[in-house]
Amino acid sequence: MNRAMLDLWVGIFVVAGIGALMFLALKVGSMNTVDAKESYQVTALFENIGGLKARAPVKSAGVVVGRVSSISFDDKTYEAEVTFSLDKRYSFPTDTTASILTSGLLGEQYIGLEAGGESVKLKNGDRLKLTQSAVVLENLIGQFLYSKAQEGPQQEGTTNEVQ
Amino acid sequence: MSTIVRSIAGIGRRTLEGISRMGYATRFFIAALMRSGTAFRRFGLTIREIYFSGVLSLIIILVSGLFVGMVLALQGYETLQTYGSEEVLGVLVALSLVRELGPVVAALLFASRAGSAITAEIGLMKATEQLAAMEMMAVDPVARVVAPRFWAGVISMPLLAALFSAMGILGGYLVGVVLIGVDEGSFWSQMQAKVDFEEDILNGVIKSVVFGIAVTAIALFEGYDAPPTAEGVSGATTRTVVTSSLAILALDFVLTAFMFRGIS
Numbered sequence: 001m002n003r004a005m006l007d008l009w010v011g012i013f014v015v016a017g018i019g020a021l022m023f024l025a026l027k028v029g030s031m032n033t034v035d036a037k038e039s040y041q042v043t044a045l046f047e048n049i050g051g052l053k054a055r056a057p058v059k060s061a062g063v064v065v066g067r068v069s070s071i072s073f074d075d076k077t078y079e080a081e082v083t084f085s086l087d088k089r090y091s092f093p094t095d096t097t098a099s100i101l102t103s104g105l106l107g108e109q110y111i112g113l114e115a116g117g118e119s120v121k122l123k124n125g126d127r128l129k130l131t132q133s134a135v136v137l138e139n140l141i142g143q144f145l146y147s148k149a150q151e152g153p154q155q156e157g158t159t160n161e162v163q
Numbered sequence: 164m165s166t167i168v169r170s171i172a173g174i175g176r177r178t179l180e181g182i183s184r185m186g187y188a189t190r191f192f193i194a195a196l197m198r199s200g201t202a203f204r205r206f207g208l209t210i211r212e213i214y215f216s217g218v219l220s221l222i223i224i225l226v227s228g229l230f231v232g233m234v235l236a237l238q239g240y241e242t243l244q245t246y247g248s249e250e251v252l253g254v255l256v257a258l259s260l261v262r263e264l265g266p267v268v269a270a271l272l273f274a275s276r277a278g279s280a281i282t283a284e285i286g287l288m289k290a291t292e293q294l295a296a297m298e299m300m301a302v303d304p305v306a307r308v309v310a311p312r313f314w315a316g317v318i319s320m321p322l323l324a325a326l327f328s329a330m331g332i333l334g335g336y337l338v339g340v341v342l343i344g345v346d347e348g349s350f351w352s353q354m355q356a357k358v359d360f361e362e363d364i365l366n367g368v369i370k371s372v373v374f375g376i377a378v379t380a381i382a383l384f385e386g387y388d389a390p391p392t393a394e395g396v397s398g399a400t401t402r403t404v405v406t407s408s409l410a411i412l413a414l415d416f417v418l419t420a421f422m423f424r425g426i427s
Contacts, residue, residue, distance in 0.1 A: 003207070006210060006211060006214050007210060009214055009218045010210050010213045010214050010217070010218060012218075013213065013214075013217050013218045013221065013319075013322065014213075014322065016221075016322075016326060017321070017322025017323070017325055017326055018322070018325075020322070020325040020326045020328070020329035020330075021321075021322075021325040021364075021368070023329045024261060024325060024328060024329060024332075024364050025360055025364055027351070027355075028257050028261065028332055028354055028355065028358050028364070029261075029355065029358040029359060029360040029363060029364050
C-alpha cells in the first residue's frame with residue numbers, strides 16, 4: 001500500500017468519524033440549549049413544584065422558550081423558588097402566569113407560561129407573581145375522597161327534605 | 164512447616180512481581196508519552212498506524228453497530244409496546260448507544276481487533292530482535308514503534324465509537340420506522356428533545372477517549388513485555404484482550420458513576 005492510498009483511506013476514516021459526530025450532535029442531540037448571554041433570568045415562587053427538575057423546559061403555547069436553571073427553597077415564605085432563563089427573542093408581560101404542568105399522564109414536568117395583558121415587559125431578575133403549583137396526585141385523590149365523603153350525607157339530607 | 168513457609172513466600176513473591184510489573188508498565192507508559200515527539204514530527208508514521216488500527220477496524224465496527232441498533236429497536240419495541248409508548252423508541256436506542264453501548268462495545272471490538280494485532284506485532288518484533296536491532300542503530304524503539312501506535316489508537320477510538328453509535332441509530336431507524344412502522348416524526352423529535360449534546364454525546368466521546376488510551380497502552384505494554392518466544396507472544400496477545408476488556412468495563416463503571424450521578 002503506497003503512501004497516497006494510505007493518506008486517502010485515513011482521510012476517509014477521519015471525515016466519516018467527524019461526520020458521525022456531527023450527525024449525533026445535530027440530528028440526534030439538541031444543541032439549541034439557551035445560551036447564558038442570549039437569555040434573561042426570571043424567578044417565581046411556587047407552593048409545590050412536584051417533580052420539577054433543573055433543566056426542565058419552559059414552554060409557552062407548547063413552544064420551548066427557556067429552561068429551568070435552578071430550584072431552591074425559600075425559608076421565609078416556605079415556598080420553592082424556581083429560577084429559569086428565557087430566550088431573549090421572546091418577551092413576556094409582567095403579569096404572566098407560570099404554572100407547573102405535566103406532559104402526558106406520566107411524562108416529565110415543565111413550566112407553562114401564559115401571557116397576561118400588561119404592556120410592561122419582564123426584565124432580567126424579575127419575579128413572577130402569578131403562579132400555579134404542580135398537581136400532586138395524592139392530594140388530588142385526597143381531595144376527591146374528602147369531597148365524596150362530604151357529598152354522601154348531604155345527598156341523604158336533601159332526599160330527606162324532599163320526603 | 165516448610166510447605167507453609169514456602170507458600171507464604173510464594174504469595175510474597177507474586178505480590179512483589181505484580182507491583183514491579185505495574186511500576187514497569189507505568190514507566191513504560193510515561194516513556195511513551197515523553198517520547199511522543201517523533202509521532203507528531205513524522206506524522207506519516209502515525210497515519211500508517213491509524214490505517215492499520217482504525218481503518219481496518221471499520222468493517223467490524225460498522226456492521227456490529229448496525230446490528231446492535233437493530234436488535235435494540237426490536238427488543239425495545241417489544242417492551243415499550245406493552246406500555247403504549249412506542250414513540251420513545253428513538254430515545255431508548257439513541258441514549259443506550261450514545262451513553263453506553265457505543266463507547267463500550269466499540270472499545271471491546273477495538274481491543275480484540277486492533278489491540279491483539281498491536282501486541283502480536285510488537286511481540287514478534289521483539290522475538291525476532293528487530294527492537295534490539297533498532298537500538299543498535301541508535302533508533303529509539305519507544306519513539307519509533309510504540310508512540311505512533313499509541314497516538315493512532317487514541318485518535319481512532321472516539322471516531323470508531325461515534326461511527327458505531329451513528330450506525331446503531333440508523334439500524335434502530337431501519338427496524339423501528341421502516342420495518343415496524345413507528346411514527347418517523349416522533350422517533351426523531353423525541354430523540355432530539357431527550358438527547359443532550361454535552362451530557363450525553365460529549366460524555367460518550369470522553370469515555371471512548373479514555374478507553375482508547377487504556378486499550379492501546381495495555382496492548383503496547385503486553386507486546387513490549389512479551390517473552391521473546393512463540394508461546395510468549397501468544398500468551399501476551401491473550402492477556403491483551405482479557406486485560407483490556409476488563410479494564411474497559413471497570414473504567415466504564417467508574418466513568419458512568421461520575422458522569423451520570425446527578426442526572427434525573
